[in-house]
Amino acid sequence: MDEGAERGTTERVLTLLGLLQQRQVWTGPELAERLDVTPRTVRRDVERLRALGYPVHASQGVGGGYRLGPGQELPPLLLDDEEAIATAVSLLAGAGGAVARAGDAALRALTKLDQVLPIRLRHEMRALAGSVESFSGGRTLVDPEVLMTLARACRDEVETGFDYPSGSEVRRRRVEPYRLIASDRRWYLLAYDLDRDDWRSFRVDRMTEVCSRTWHFRPRTAPDAAPYVQEGVASRVYPKQARFLVYAPNDIVREQIPASAAFVRPHGAEHCEVLSGAENLDFVLMHMAALGHDFEVLDPPELRSRCRALAERLLSAATTPDVS
Template sequence: MLETSARLLRLLSLLQTHRDWTGTELAERLDVTPRTVRNDVERLRTLGYPVHATRGAAGGYRLGAGASLPPLLLDDEEAVAVAVGLRTAAGGSVSGIEETSLRALAKLEQVLPHHLRRRVNALQTYTVPVPGQDGPRVDADVLTTIAAACRDHERLRFDYRDHAGAATLRNVEPYRMVHRGRRWYLVAWDTQREDWRIFRVDRIAPRTPAGPRFTPRPLPDEDVAEFVSARVSAAPWRTRVRVTVHAPAAEIAARVPGFAGSVEPVDDTTCVFVTGSQDPASLAAWLGLLGADFTVHDAPEVVPHLRALADRFARAAGGE
């Protein structure tokens, strides 16, 4: 049988798994009597842990939320995940939580066992950020305001700046936030335009108070992340191109990231790739990386750049 202090820690660990436990189940796990479980639950309550109990045949114990935050128990993998997340948040895309994240990280690293601290430090040391990938910073209060509106099914009113800087007042039913790359996006039903819209969260300035509650409607796509990726990828394209690629669709799809465009099979040896770019010259270079022959459709502005690249490569191959 475990000593009382060790048993309390084990009991707390079980209760933190976010499930209901019967007294019998806990007694079996801890190798004690149900009466001892009841006594240990009372000890946890005196320490500030809000352990809720329900009576009856289907009754049991569950750890609830209290008025203050009691200490948490984390296993090794959870501790590493939290430490890495805090380090990322300290220099990430959410503004206003950098100092708080560093304070929390200092507390966590102080009590991390040596072998876990080595894992976290190794990840930090041997992870190199890619230059030029910094995105716009998002205020943490804006994120929490939007998340609460999504959770409570409350309409959201906010001032929104478009890519040109023009501001409009929007009234929406918020549903999901998607973190893609270094940006946050809100998927919402625009009540004025009566259509689904995607908003960059860094361009949102919420107004208070929140609007009335709404009845949720079906999402535009079961895969909300894919819905956002497809819309966001295509939105900024000034030059859009459709090409027939003389290679299997699976082969081309494996070579291009999902946000770069769409790949649709034609037959076993041919597919159609739809993509785009702000710059026709960059788009021509990108198509050259497909690693297969292709035919361009409906994008005459790309053709001169393809010819220029072909001439340049021919000169390079000829030693000129």
């Protein structure tokens, strides 16, 4: 085999390993299609992974296929037991920490490690993780086990159930989990709600009795996860919503507004739209004015009269004579 062909084979085998880490079970034809090779080549590449120490299991029949399972030893990640436990606990801390955009990456890495972590080490990892605490930086802490259960369910595409508050009641929800989203303060699950026949986002810290089933589902066409959840958190959950056109670039305004307070999206190169919600839209107007940019109200139209009323009140305050 020449050097170029060998490099191509190595890259393909690494790609195969990445696919096996993404999902619980792949059929041979699915892998062949993803890798653009024949099923026979897939079988050869699986044997190459096994020769390297990766425990790739194969099963026949309905629901069968290739899966990457835990082995008697860690595969060639070249980590000993202590290093593997330390890595997993560090990832758990990162998943629950307050570092911007680090939580979701840590959770993705943790699910990959969990896929191949020997069972004897999982108990030690959980025991050690339970004794580790960190400053949350304002983030609502969630149970790492719940995060892992939901992350596995998203990865394996299996139905999940949990109890969730709805008004004054707590109801059982059945969902097809899609993505876990880390905001600046909380974790959310984007999932298809089977009882309501629509997409919903759920706060993970409000879930109880979380469990996943073995029933696999076919993924649906999903909304863009992070923007969908952010728009819901900042706008749809409130009884009143407003939309503004701001005369400033998207990147500048996005830095000024917390992700949980409003949803910002581009509107050309020099403008952006801001969507926000509140119990009283006067508060939203005041926050918009405090940004320091010119803006106009797009929705609802009646909010424009409130702008005029607030402007007159502020002008009156500025022109009131000094009575001291």
